[in-house]
Amino acid sequence: MAKVVFEHVYKRFSGGVVAVNDMNLEIKDKEFVVFVGPSGCGKTTSLRMVAGLEEISEGNIYIGETCVNNVAPKDRDIAMVFQNYALYPHMDVYNNMAFGLKLRKFPKSEIDRRVKEAAKILGIENLLDRKPKALSGGQRQRVALGRAIVREPKVFLMDEPLSNLDAKLRVQTRAEISKLHNRLQTTIIYVTHDQVEAMTMGDRIVVMRDGIIQQVGAPLEIYDHPNNVFVAGFIGTPPMNFLDGVVKDDNGKLVVDFEAFKVRIPEGKFKNVRQYLNKPVIFGIRPESILEAETVRVAEEDVVVATVDVTELMGSEIYLYMSLGNHSFIARVDSHSKAKDGEQHRVVFDINKMHLFDKETEKAIL
């Protein structure tokens, strides 16, 4: 068990591509940190640099107190779970799990104890004599996890370990990995492009884009207070709605003017927004913060009447794809809503949960 520190880490590939750009991060001991971002954002490269499978172009990576820049992967005392499991096809499950221990010359009895214990935790005791080709995707994933567990490493690295599983199994395994972390109490760095995995599993989330860390924080903190438009749009399903508007003074009150309608800015937030008076901004609001007018008591001036283009019933809730003027947005409301395709519907933007971003820098104002 150990902390992992990135200190001004860069990764440059030939051809001038900068995959990781000045990464600074401290992952605490026993913490479950998720690197999330779109393809090519540098999350896997960062993980591979911790593993030692990718050289560091500049900067330092520490595992515990040791700088591991020049330490071979085998000597870093870490275990990795690969996206495609990477099981050894010529070995049975037992030997797949025991391989790392055998190389480290552990006594046979200790190897046997650890493999059987890990197999018990993962529920694969009955599969120990099978070859990987005789296993299902979910079982292979468990073996890959087992191979990492038996080593009892300082740090677990997981590179999109669930992306090859079907949706149902993914949800199930997601919970199992979280349980495993609680049980093992080991530092885990988990890479995924799936923001749902990031939100549900991580103690902290690191959102990356183009090799740069956009925001680091607890899941709810990132969800409620995104640093910029990218983070706001990436985290959350359906994504946050973004509408281009201009901050205007409406009889002493600040509003965001969208031409077709206006949204009031809460008085408590005037101070931050005043400098943007008469300037274009990006207004952001999460789909669940757009409420049906009938369900809340609000002044008539705050009601927005928009056309429902499409409705999508999700079971417990319904997504309303709405448009007004040049703007379109999604509202997530109760499935018993009376909204109908093609009809006008009255909604209210919950101004206490609104976000404003600088149009140029895309950084959060509110």
Place this chain on the structure above:
Amino acid sequence: MKIEQRLRRCLSLHLPLSIILIFVLFPFYWTLNTSLKFERDIMKVPLKYLPNPMTFQNFIETWNNIGFGRYFRNSLIVALIAVFFIVTFAVLVGYALTRFRFKGKQLMMFLLLCTQFVPGVMLLIPLFIIFKKLGLISNLGSLVIAYTTFQLPFNAILMRGFIQNVPYDIEEAAMMDGCNRLQAIFHVVLPILLPGIIATAAFAFISCWNEFIFALMFISRSDLYTIPVALHSMQGEYDINYGYLAAGSIIAMIPPFLMFAYVQKYLVQGLSAGSVKG
């Protein structure tokens, strides 16, 4: 309707295939038939299509008196040593071409392919001069060197196809588990590569076993003949003993025959490896 379809299929597919099969198998049958006949029966008219009476005398004579045992041993030594070198180097070259990024990699691939365009016969005289200077004429070592050199490019390309099919993640997983690169190759890559190695070895063995021109040029001492040269030498100017020649041919066929029977499935894999992703 169905009968008509069957008939059409029979005439258009099965009949031509059967004719080709007979055409291909007839020389084998005739060689075996001849090798099992007494000498007086071989040229007897009318021809006998079955060896009746049958004898193994041709085999015994060929093996013991003509010295086929020795030629067989020579061929086996040359082929096995050459195959060992070919496979070892092919794995190393194939691995480097698959896993490493280095300057001139494309050029090297191109050169490897180019070697396949040059007929071996063209290089006979230069090679002969080189081996003569090295004192390797009439030395089985010259054949091992020549076979290894000529077989390596094709087999390295073949091996590259196999190695490409081994996901690099598996090697990385081995490195995370505690291997260095060499250990990862030995513990993980080679066992996975085994079918490919067997296929490559079979290709190489059969090519070495059947090779004639180099063996004829570089070996002049009759006790060092390999089987193809020995068969050739059995054709005298005035006299050919067809019984011995046929028996020798059958003996020569046995190792490739057994090898093909054993590695057939790997050979097909080897030919298709790398051609289709999956």
